[in-house]
Amino acid sequence: MQFLNDNRNILYSFGIIIFLIALAACTRNDEPELTPVHQATPYTFEIPPGFPTMLNIPEDNPLTLEGIELGRYLFYDTRLAGRADEGKFMTCASCHIQENGFVIGMPRPHPYGLDGDSTHHAMLPLINLVWNPGTYGWNGSVPSIEEDVRAVITDPTEFNSSPEAVVEAIQNISGYPELFEKAFGSREVTLDRIARAIAQFVRTLISSNSKFDRYLRGEIQLTQSELKGFVLFTTEEGADCFHCHGGAGNPLFTTHKFYNNGKDTLFTDPADRYSITGDPMDRGAYKASTLRNIEFTAPYMNDGRFNTLDEVIEFYSHHLLWSPYIDPLMHHIANGGTQLTPSEKTDLKAFLLTLSDTTFINNPKFGKPEKFPDEP
Ligand code: HEC
Ligand code: HEC
CATH class of the missing domain: 1.10.760.10 (Cytochrome c-like domain)
Structure with missing residues (x-):
């Protein structure tokens, strides 16, 4: 019986292999022809110094x-x-x-x-x-x-x-x-x-030409206040922002991850991270979006509840709310926040403003074309 079974297995496996080969041959023929891009000019993507080298450019859509x-x-x-x-x-x-x-x-x-x-x-x-x-x-x-x-x-x-x-x-x-x-x-x-x-x-x-980028490249100095703000941003006993927003060795200023950062106690948004993963720990969690150019991107948070950076800093300093879903990286939750002093708040804000990149905001290549294809 055992022998028979083994034999049948071998035959069966053999069948599967043949089937797979046939399938592979078929899919190769059935695959939609990739759009020919050979006549288009490849765009050379220059990775700014210190930025991650892994780019998310799909194979079937190279930049030209x-x-x-x-x-x-x-x-x-x-x-x-x-x-x-x-x-x-x-x-x-x-x-x-x-x-x-x-x-x-x-x-x-x-x-x-x-x-x-x-x-x-x-x-x-x-x-x-x-x-x-x-x-x-x-x-x-x-x-x-x-x-x-x-x-x-x-x-x-x-x-x-x-x-x-x-x-x-x-x-x-x-x-x-x-x-x-x-x-x-x-x-x-x-x-x-x-x-x-x-x-x-x-x-x-x-965006790779903020004041902070230029400081990292050794082109300019930061003020004392901006430097103090950077230290606060990147230390746990300080403002403790870096775990979720990067900054220390992460020039994107986002981890691309999702956290509940303690804004609420009740979670009714049907489109939070939990709605995607079904993991209860993702209730009230959203992406810690990039802090680059944060000066220009008000209002803040997924519901736009804060109009100014001062309000955001007040929130992280004093108004965190506990819930069972709060992210463990909100280390200062027991005190309702990091309890920054007024001068520390000034320094943290000064640092956040060094992430403004006016080259990005004004780059004509990113702006509206002077005329559209049907205009003479
Ligand atoms: C009516 C306003 C509106 C228009 C028009 C619009 N967007 Fe958006 N876009 C949004 C909003 C709001 C979000 C955040 C959505 C969310 O996450 O719920 C968003 C998010 C995005 C994101 C995700 C960014 C990230 O960091 O994850 C991309 C990419 C994007 N939009 C591209 C586009 C493109 C390309 C177009 C044109 C085809 C477009 N949007 C048109 C309002 C708009
Ligand atoms: C536990 C992770 C975590 C920590 C720590 C944290 N944040 Fe956030 N931050 C988030 C998440 C998640 C969001 C988006 C939340 C939302 O939309 O409701 C966010 C949003 C923001 C926004 C608004 C972004 C936008 O595009 O609207 C700012 C500004 C901000 N955080 C600054 C800070 C500062 C400054 C600190 C340190 C004092 C800090 N964050 C600490 C997770 C964190």
Whole structure:
């Protein structure tokens, strides 16, 4: 019996192997042909000194000069939503505004979509996202920038449109089909190509020239107050920010991880990190978003509850709330916060302001193109 069984197993395994080989051969033939990008010019991504060398650039969407250029047009072209015939215009830049670090900014914490409904969460900036490991959004539910573009198109609180309408709108604007050809090898406008081009552009939005970066490169000095603030930021007995927001050897100023940082005792948001993982310890947890350009990206937190950095510093110093879900890295919870003195608060804020990168905010390559493809 045993023998028979073994024999049958061998035959069975053999069958599986043959099946797998056949399957492999099939999938190779059935795979959609990769868009030819050979005629597009590869974009050389320069990793700023001290930044992580692992970039999240999908294999099937390499950065090219032509792809990035097309993506920039689409990012800024308010006809992208495909609803111009109703007199309604919207695109990424309607909410992601460069001078605000690519958030909509005050006084509208929750932006409105094309039909007047506001988004569920406040905004996230578009800064250094090429290093995000694939957890976009406050709760990390979006796996790629390409996916985010698709979601924006149909989201009732954003474009509230359809892929067909978006593709048709772009296809019918003169000048675009040529740009698709240059970027992707043919004049065909597809949702996939629109998403890829915009994602390429967003991946080039790099901030690496703040006062703090220049200090790390030995180009300038920080003031005494800024230096004291940096020490506070990166020490547990100080302001204790670095575990979640990086800073010590992590120039991104985000860990891309999710924490409950003690803002509430009751958790009713149906779109927190818990809604994605189902892990009770993720209740009330959100991404510790980047602190780069934090001066420009108010209001703060996923619900936009704080309008100023002073309010944020007050919160972490004195107003933490305990709950069973609070992250263990909130070391000072027993005291309600780190209890910074007024001068320490001044120093911490001075340090946070060294993360402002005016080169990024003003870089013309990230801004609105001077004219769109159909303009002479
Ligand atoms: C109506 C306003 C609005 C429009 C239009 C909009 N966004 Fe956003 N965007 C948001 C908000 C709000 C968030 C935070 C969403 C969340 O996490 O719940 C966000 C988040 C993102 C993120 C995630 C950032 C991160 O750090 O995880 C990306 C990427 C992004 N948007 C790209 C785009 C692109 C590309 C477009 C255009 C196709 C676009 N957005 C259009 C409001 C908007
Ligand atoms: C346990 C991890 C943790 C620690 C420690 C921590 N933070 Fe945060 N921080 C977060 C999380 C998570 C968010 C987003 C929370 C939300 O949206 O509700 C956040 C959000 C912020 C924001 C708003 C970001 C935005 O884009 O809206 C600022 C500013 C900030 N933190 C500064 C600090 C400072 C300064 C310290 C030290 C005093 C600190 N954080 C300590 C986890 C932490």
